[in-house]
Amino acid sequence: MANAADIGLILLISIPILLMIGVPISVSMGIGSVLAMATIFTFDRMAITSAQRIFAGINSFSLLAIPFFILAGNIMTSGGIARRLINFAKALICFIPGSLMQTNIVANMLFGAISGSGVAAAAAIGGAMGPQQKADGYDPKVAAAANIASAPAGMLIPPSNTFIIYSLASGGSSVAALFMAGYIPGILWGIACMIPVVFFARKAGYKAERLANFRTNFKTTVEAIPALLMIVIVVGGIISGIFTPTEASAIAVVYVTILSFAYRTLSASMIPALLLATVKTTAMIIFMIGVSSIMGWIMAYAQIPNIIASSLLSITDNPILIMIIMNIVILLLGFVMDPTPAILIFAPIFLPIATSLGIDPIHFGVLMVFNLCIGTITPPVGPIMFVGCRIAELKIEDVIKPLLPFFAILVALLMAVTFIPELSLALPRAAGLVQ
Amino acid sequence: MHTIKHWVDRFLATICITLCGLLTVVVTWQVVNRYVFNGAGALTEELAKIMFVWLVLLGAALLFGEKGHMNIGIFVDAFSSKRLKGMFQLSADVLVLLFVVAILLIGGLDAVDRTMRQTNAAIPFLRTGQIYMALPICGAFSAYYCLYNIWNDILQLLRPVSAEGEAK
Numbered sequence: 001m002a003n004a005a006d007i008g009l010i011l012l013i014s015i016p017i018l019l020m021i022g023v024p025i026s027v028s029m030g031i032g033s034v035l036a037m038a039t040i041f042t043f044d045r046m047a048i049t050s051a052q053r054i055f056a057g058i059n060s061f062s063l064l065a066i067p068f069f070i071l072a073g074n075i076m077t078s079g080g081i082a083r084r085l086i087n088f089a090k091a092l093i094c095f096i097p098g099s100l101m102q103t104n105i106v107a108n109m110l111f112g113a114i115s116g117s118g119v120a121a122a123a124a125i126g127g128a129m130g131p132q133q134k135a136d137g138y139d140p141k142v143a144a145a146a147n148i149a150s151a152p153a154g155m156l157i158p159p160s161n162t163f164i165i166y167s168l169a170s171g172g173s174s175v176a177a178l179f180m181a182g183y184i185p186g187i188l189w190g191i192a193c194m195i196p197v198v199f200f201a202r203k204a205g206y207k208a209e210r211l212a213n214f215r216t217n218f219k220t221t222v223e224a225i226p227a228l229l230m231i232v233i234v235v236g237g238i239i240s241g242i243f244t245p246t247e248a249s250a251i252a253v254v255y256v257t258i259l260s261f262a263y264r265t266l267s268a269s270m271i272p273a274l275l276l277a278t279v280k281t282t283a284m285i286i287f288m289i290g291v292s293s294i295m296g297w298i299m300a301y302a303q304i305p306n307i308i309a310s311s312l313l314s315i316t317d318n319p320i321l322i323m324i325i326m327n328i329v330i331l332l333l334g335f336v337m338d339p340t341p342a343i344l345i346f347a348p349i350f351l352p353i354a355t356s357l358g359i360d361p362i363h364f365g366v367l368m369v370f371n372l373c374i375g376t377i378t379p380p381v382g383p384i385m386f387v388g389c390r391i392a393e394l395k396i397e398d399v400i401k402p403l404l405p406f407f408a409i410l411v412a413l414l415m416a417v418t419f420i421p422e423l424s425l426a427l428p429r430a431a432g433l434v435q
Numbered sequence: 436m437h438t439i440k441h442w443v444d445r446f447l448a449t450i451c452i453t454l455c456g457l458l459t460v461v462v463t464w465q466v467v468n469r470y471v472f473n474g475a476g477a478l479t480e481e482l483a484k485i486m487f488v489w490l491v492l493l494g495a496a497l498l499f500g501e502k503g504h505m506n507i508g509i510f511v512d513a514f515s516s517k518r519l520k521g522m523f524q525l526s527a528d529v530l531v532l533l534f535v536v537a538i539l540l541i542g543g544l545d546a547v548d549r550t551m552r553q554t555n556a557a558i559p560f561l562r563t564g565q566i567y568m569a570l571p572i573c574g575a576f577s578a579y580y581c582l583y584n585i586w587n588d589i590l591q592l593l594r595p596v597s598a599e600g601e602a603k
Contacts, residue, residue: 022511022527024504026495027534034538047542048549051570054538055546058488061480064462067455067490243466250462272452279451283494284505290491338505380509 003039007302010036011295025341026288030054033295040301050294057293058286061246062175063168066161067282068249073115074274075256080263081227082124085110088224091217093194094209098201100136101143102194104129105150109190112154113231114252116161118376118384122151126391140392142200145402148388149410150193152373155339156186156366158235159252162339162373164245165289166365169296169347173361175245176238177433181362181424185370185417192413196405226262230255239431285340292344299348309353319357323418326350330368331414334375338383342372359421362434366424370417374410377403440500440583447497447576454490458483481557485566492539492573499531500580518592525588532581535574543570 011032018028030050037046076082089106096102104125111121126147133143155162158179167175200206211217233255234248243251260266299305316322330350333342347368354364376384379396385403389396417423428434461483468474498504511523551564 018530019507020510021530022506022508022523023530024506024527026504027531028506030538031530031534034534043537044545047537048545049542050538051542051546055488055567055570058491059484061484064458064483064487067487068459068462071455071459247462247466250459251466253459254463271456275452275455276448279448279455279490279494280498280501280503282455283451283491283498284503286487286491287495287498288505336507336509341505381507 004302004304004307006039007036007298008304008307010039011299011304026284026291029288029295029341029345030291033291033298036298036302037294049297053294053297054290057290057296060168062164062244063286063289065159065164065175065246065249066285067278068246068253069116069159069161070281071274071278072249072252072256073117073120074277075253075260075266076111076115077120077124078260078265078270078274080260080265081114081256082107082111082128084220084224084227084263085114086125086128087220088228090209091212091220095211096194096198097208098138098146098197098206099209100129100133100138101146101197101201101206104133104143104147105190105193105197108147108150109153109157109187110228112151112160112186113157114227114234114256115154116159118152118155118373119387121154122147122384122388123391126151126388130392136206138206139200139204139402141394141398142197142204142402144388144392144394145399145406146193146197146200147392148377148385148399149196149403149406150190151384151388152376153186153189153193155373155376156182156189156369158182158186159238159245159249160369161285162343162369163365165285165340165343166347166369168289169343170351170361170365171348173365174433176241176431177362177428178365179235179238179245180428180431180433181366182369183427184423185366185413188413188416188423189370189373189410192409193406195409199405200402226259230259239433288341289344292341295345296348305349305352308349309356312353313356320419322353322357323359326353327367327371327414327418330371331374331411334372335378336381337372337375338381339369339372339376342375343368360425360434362428363421363424367414367418370414374407374414378407436583436586440580443576443579444497444500447493447500451490451494451497454486454493458486458490461486477557481555485558485561488566489569492569493576496573496576496580499535499577500583502584521588521592525585525592528581528584528588532578532585535577535581539574540571540578541574543567543574546570 014035015028015032018031034050086107089110090103093102093106107125108121111125134140160182163178164175167173167178234252237243237248238245351364376382389399425434461479465476465479469476511520514520547564547567550567551562553563555561555563
């Protein structure tokens with residue numbers, strides 16, 4: 001391939017420049033790829049090929065799950081369900097020191113297990129917990145840090161839009177297997193966040209609450225059952241093959257809609273605004289996916305992933321070293337990029353390297369998402385951190401210091417997830433979804 | 436100028452909201468149809484995909500009008516001069532215009548033209564070209580919004596320096 005180097009160079013130079021000027025990420029990828037394509041095609045052929053790639057990139061039934069999970073998350077943010085999950089989480093773990101922050105963490109995990117969005121969890125749960133925590137004399141900065149740090153667990157715990165995007169970018173890994181693989185790392189993420197909170201609570205003298213009596217706990221649990229049942233319907237339905245992830249996501253929308261009407265937190269007049277918000281988020285993410293498929297096409301044409309893989313492997317063939325290098329690169333990417341574009345651009349490049357080292361694509365997906373989840377709570381581009389700060393009415397500088405112990409423990413957990421594949425693969429193997 | 440944009444916004448938003456609501460109905464119907472009536476899902480799946488493509492492309496056009504597409508602002512924000520920021524803004528909007536016109540509008544029209552004779556496998560009375568119409572339509576609306584944005588950028592840049600203090 002004579003012009004592989006040209007194509008690679010054009011992509012590598014043009015896209016960062018376009019991003020710096022402030023061109024939207026989707027269009028930056030598009031223009032860079034089109035310029036690269038101009039080295040092999042005439043204008044006519046380039047325009048029609050690119051247009052068809054965009055169409056083909058969007059025209060996918062599995063991507064359709066993304067707007068539905070976003071819509072379900074938007075509907076849930078309106079109230080009822082979040083409150084019942086918080087009460088249930090409180091009944092579960094109020095005996096641990098710093099109980100209101102611990103409740104926030106567990107509720108974030110539960111919310112994420114239903115909605116698939118870390119940002120929605122940070123907004124809905126953090127927004128509801130913040131005033132309670134303040135009233136009980138918790139330091140708002142530490143409380144916001146705990147909310148921010150634990151919210152990404154929802155992106156690992158299924159259902160998860162991030163995994164659907166990875167499934168696509170990796171050339172069709174099983175969404176069901178990825179969902180199963182996310183459970184243990186996601187739950188460990190939540191538990192890891194509870195440890196620094198115990199120390200914060202000890203130091204500041206926040207107390208644990210006494211367990212409520214059996215009758216109250218029983219009532220709280222019964223109230224949370226309809227919300228928790230959704231986990232069974234959605235994830236259970238996908239794993240057992242009753243419906244595809246997309247169908248499950250539509251059922252999730254219908255289910256939360258009925259539930260929110262029953263809880264009287266949703267009214268018909270709110271629906272158009274919820275749909276419009278969903279359309280905007282969806283169009284942004286999916287348009288980016290569509291345009292990135294032009295880039296996927298041109299990179300595959302020039303065999304760029306193979307070239308990068310072989311040059312990295314020629315530097316060192318020590319798998320542990322390569323894994324650490326890839327982790328650092330993805331982690332740094334996560335600092336400056338959102339998970340969606342990072343996965344779209346870099347999964348096709350890094351996955352061949354990982355598979356050549358004998359790493360399962362499912363395990364690599366968990367690893368990549370885990371890395372990028374850490375990126376969502378770090379500046380300069382950290383959507384969950386931004387939402388968490390806005391909800392708590394704090395500046396980003398305020399939460400950085402209390403966030404540091406969370407980072408340390410999450411990076412340690414990242415190492416565990418990297419080098420213990422069983423953490424990711426045990427569940428999908430047990431379900432017979434992975435060899 | 437602003438009134439037209441307002442109406443275009445409302446038009447696109449209404450279509451998108453309707454499509455998004457209908458999509459939920461179609462996919463839910465697919466599940467019900469399969470388990471209750473033992474029906475095949477090929478038609479609903481194809482229909483859902485078509486609606487989804489239209490939803491995304493029209494939604495993307497709407498977002499160009501709001502400057503709602505995700506970008507990385509930290510480099511531009513690092514410059515303190517308002518004029519320099521305005522120049523970056525203008526060049527970004529011109530680049531977006533070039534992309535939507537060349538690829539979505541021209542490339543899209545070309546793609547429509549070439550596939551007008553193919554019929555859709557699952558929905559025989561639809562032609563592939565008709566489904567592809569979403570591309571040039573998205574291109575046309577996006578181009579309109581880009582011109583609107585560029586117009587505003589230029590007005591912003593032409594505004595005399597002394598007025599900068601009042602504007603903020």
